[in-house]
Amino acid sequence: QKEVEQNSGPLSVPEGAIASLNCTYSDRVSQSFFWYRQYSGKSPELIMSIYSNGDKEDGRFTAQLNKASQYVSLLIRDSQPSDSATYLCAVNGPGYALNFGKGTSLLVTP
Amino acid sequence: SQTIHQWPATLVQPVGSPLSLECTVEGTSNPNLYWYRQAAGRGLQLLFYSVGIGQISSEVPQNLSASRPQDRQFILSSKKLLLSDSGFYLCAWSSGQSNSPLHFGNGTRLTVT
Numbered sequence: 001q002k003e004v005e006q007n008s009g010p011l012s013v014p015e016g017a018i019a020s021l022n023c024t025y026s027d028r029v030s031q032s033f034f035w036y037r038q039y040s041g042k043s044p045e046l047i048m049s050i051y052s053n054g055d056k057e058d059g060r061f062t063a064q065l066n067k068a069s070q071y072v073s074l075l076i077r078d079s080q081p082s083d084s085a086t087y088l089c090a091v092n093g094p095g096y097a098l099n100f101g102k103g104t105s106l107l108v109t110p
Numbered sequence: 111s112q113t114i115h116q117w118p119a120t121l122v123q124p125v126g127s128p129l130s131l132e133c134t135v136e137g138t139s140n141p142n143l144y145w146y147r148q149a150a151g152r153g154l155q156l157l158f159y160s161v162g163i164g165q166i167s168s169e170v171p172q173n174l175s176a177s178r179p180q181d182r183q184f185i186l187s188s189k190k191l192l193l194s195d196s197g198f199y200l201c202a203w204s205s206g207q208s209n210s211p212l213h214f215g216n217g218t219r220l221t222v223t
């Protein structure tokens with residue numbers, strides 16, 4: 001079973017701070033990595049994808065990938081209360097499906 | 111643009127009753143289709159995926175089944191529900207190309223009583 005591991009949290013950060021979310025994966029040959037945001041009672045929505053080692057920035061979000069360490073992270077700059085949600089890390093799986101971690105709960109306090 | 115429809119939004123069913131959840135995708139052809147379940151306090155569990163009409167791959171042995179009668183229609187079924195079938199059921203689609211993300215429907219919250 002290919003594992004995707006995340007700290008469940010909750011991770012609490014003050015408004016305006018940087019939130020750092022981490023994810024490790026077990027399958028060394030994984031090629032595609034995604035971050036999803038899931039608000040309580042809602043379905044996951046795609047935030048970012050990353051395929052190559054290094055950083056990828058999109059607005060306040062930065063995804064970081066280190067394939068040698070099998071590590072993916074998501075940084076959220078200038079965190080807002082509306083960023084409070086569960087963040088899911090996903091890695092490519094069978095039939096182009098994705099294997100998901102259990103998610104990290106983020107709470108941004110005003 | 112592509113849209114995915116999933117219904118119903120909520121469902122309460124007694125143990126032993128049948129189940130049918132439907133999902134349709136618009137605005138794309140030959141999508142890959144997926145059913146996931148998210149139980150309380152647990153991660154997203156892949157149940158079934160399909161890369162074409164009539165083709166279903168099952169990831170978890172259980173009392174659920176899936177069918178794809180049309181290119182953009184995916185159905186999740188059960189003949190007899192168990193209490194453990196309660197959860198948040200999510201349909202998703204992808205373009206079928208490697209490295210493509212999944213896009214989820216709004217989900218169905220199923221409570222088996």
